Amino acid sequence: MEPVQALQKYFGYSGFRHEQEAIIRHVLDKKDVLALMPTGGGKSICYQLPAVMLEGLTIVISPLIALMKDQVDALNVNGIPAAFFNSSQSTQEQTELATKLRNNQVKLLYLAPERLFANESKLIGFLKTLPVSLIVIDEAHCISHWGHDFRPEYLALAGLKDHFPAIPVIALTATADKLTKKDILEKLNLKDPAIFISSFNRANITYRVIPKKNSFNQLLAFLDERKDESGIIYCLSRKSTEALAADLKEEGFFAEAYHAGLDNALKARTQEAFLRDEVRIIVATIAFGMGINKSNVRYVVHVDMPKNIEGYYQETGRAGRDGLPSEAMLLYSPGDAVKLKQFAMIEDNPDQSRIMLKKLDDMVKYCQLHACRRQFLLQYFDEAFPPNCGSCDFCLTEFKKFDGTLIAQKALSAVARLKERFGSTYVIDLLRGSKNEKIREEHKQLKTYGIGADISKADWARYIRELTAMGYLQVTDDIYPVLKLTPKSELVLKGLEKVELVEAETTEEHKPVAALPFEASLLNELKNIRRDIALHENVPPYIILSDATLMEIATYLPQSLDELRLVSGFGDIKLARYGREFLLPVKDYCIKNGLSSKIKQKTPKRERKAKTEKASKTSDSNDTAYKSFLLYKAGKTIAEIAAERNLAVTTIEGHLSFYIYNGSIDIAEMVTEEKKLKIQDIIESYGAEKLSPLKEVLGDDYSYGEIRAVIAWMRKVGMI
Ligand code: ADP
Ligand code: ZN
Secondary structure, rough: OOOHHHHHHOOOOOOOOHHHHHHHHHHOOOEEEEEOOOOOHHHHHHHHHHHHHOOEEEEEEOOOOHHHHHHHHHHHOOOOOOOOOOOOOOHHHHHHHHHHHHHHOOOOOEEOOOOOOOOHHHHHHHHHHEEEEEEOOOOOHHHHOOOOOOOOHHHHHHHHHHOOOOOEEEEEEOOOOOOHHHHHHOOOOOOOOEEEEEEOOOOOEEEHHHHHHHHHHHHHHHHHHOOOOEEEEEEHHHHHHHHHHHHHHHOOOOOEEEEEOOHHHHHHHHHHHHHHHOOEEEEEOOOOOOOOOOOOOEEEEOOOOOHHHHHHHHHHHHOOOOOOOEEOOOOOOOHHHHHHHHHHHHOHHHHHHHHHHHHHHHHHHHHHHHHHHHHHHHHHHHHHHHHOOEEHHHOOOOOOEOOOOHHHHHHHHHHHHOOOOOOHHHHHHHHHHOOOOOOOOHHHHHOOOOOOOOOHHHHHHHHHHHHHHHHOOOEOOOOOOOEEEOOOHHHHHHOOOHHHOOOOOOOOOOOOOOOOOOOOOHHHHHHHHHHHHHHHOOHHHHHHHHHHHHHHHHHHHOOHHHHHHHOOOOOHHHHHHHHHHHHHHHHHHHHHOOOOOOHOOOOOOOOOHHHHHHHHOOOOOHHHHHHHHHHOOOOOHHHHHHHHHOOOHOOOHHOOOOOOOOOOOOOHHOOOOOHHHHHHHHHHHHEEEEEEEHHHHHHHOOOOHHHHHHHHHHHHHHOO
């Protein structure tokens, strides 16, 4: 059987994501593999599918019992025999499991690393008598001191290759910087491993940062729109998790606090209730999350600023594992940064302090960013990304431009009069006519002194950033960076070139997500059926079927088992077990409402497309990118859209390339096959980080729009 057929049969998915297929082929070829994929990227399939396709047993090393239990439940529901060894099992249970293992009745066995080598390796001895075909190291970064989650018991895994020299090993993780990666490869002794690194972009998460004003009211406004959805709210202190959870409960939300100081039984109970959708909101410190596989977390809110981008990205990554549109919202107050700075200073350890302060500084930069947040995040992790993602607060806001030529002239001439020897703070003080004694007397005599007093400091700072970004100014790399003019400055100073600036920022009002084109009451009914089945089988509801699957049913209204098979998430076993139960209400609903099946509108083998299309529909109709997309779909050319919307052609190209990336626009509509191949060729040689050199190589027959379109497409299909 081909891997893709097995994927449909056992897991009900019609196609692979990211590099799943390549990884699986390597594993089936008995090669060692290290796979880096973002949270929710689909790591489990990479070893679970080979496990069912290969003869014999797959051993999975995993750090947390909660995680193992979840995976084992999910596999069993799909009809794949899986089990785990666990200290809470009785001797009898363990003996039964051993018998099953001996009789080849288990395909996947989950273990914590410390168990593997406990009792003088009795377990290892036993496992060696079994026909083991594959060893999996999940959360492989735990082996590294450099990782954020070092677990000493993982170090023992170095001995695995001695015990099982001929058995292929696949190591998986969602977080590995260069040092951690090196550590994983060395410590696990992998043999000539193939390394797969997927894009870390989480296309279905929308990133927003809003200025923190009255955080509780801001939070309530956000949560009121999402009463029936699950979410995680992160706070910095244990005390504030408890206070906030109590306040939310008072407002009628099903919220509970979670932090490392609570007793274990209570923590386990809270976690379990969250998995079962009985508790909707977890208000937590960062202690919560690792090992939570819940796929339908719809939002993650940071009420306080996180300490670094690594943590923030991991925490926000817990939203939307099922691929449905999800939100990451951060409430930012500069005061938080000041507080965190004190924590970042570690006594007697200047090196460590410096690193922590730098990380904190990057986090502040992210919060204050006036550009695409997704691009910033991905660049932070060394991944290039175009400057307009279409789904962060910056890209979703329309910025009004105005003629800022006069403002630009004032700034540039101040820089010129100061002989290009001062930094932006000084330039701004001069422009505003500051009485500060730091301003030299002779400078107070300059004509530019005080000509910009009507503009606030913050606005000046923003204008200067914009002017720098547009190439009218440049900042030196010195310890005390200085503003300098550029060749372009002169044109402005002489009045030969106009400059457009962005109007003072208005904070983006939080807009509720528009309804998906699904049958809401039917979806509710389907959720109730799922809940009953889950209760009966004693597993969390999302293990039975994901929210994404139910959403597809409520959208495409399948009328028969054959049609239901086309819904993502129905493998053979789930179809046989639960198919009829879910079909019945759909048919009833359709008869009552005069509806019929829309399954033909679902393009098979296009898992990502189906999802992202929905994602784009949920974007608010005010979305600037979405507006361009609609105009394009209505048959307008890029130039026409730019003219109609009074935006630059490159902006529109940026908007549309996002829709190529998410599969809503077919690349063939925008670029001929011949041109596409040529552009692709050049990108493969030169990379896609910078557009202008590519354009230079390709020449005048190729437009920036075409190049951007091909980059977006190559990203979509995983070529770059
Ligand atoms: P990770 O371990 O990388 O965080 P998971 O393995 O839990 O991610 O997968 C995330 C979600 O995506 C799960 O609900 C999983 O069933 C689903 N998924 C994985 N691969 C595919 C695929 N090829 N098509 C559709 N859904 C998939
Ligand atoms: Zn963006």
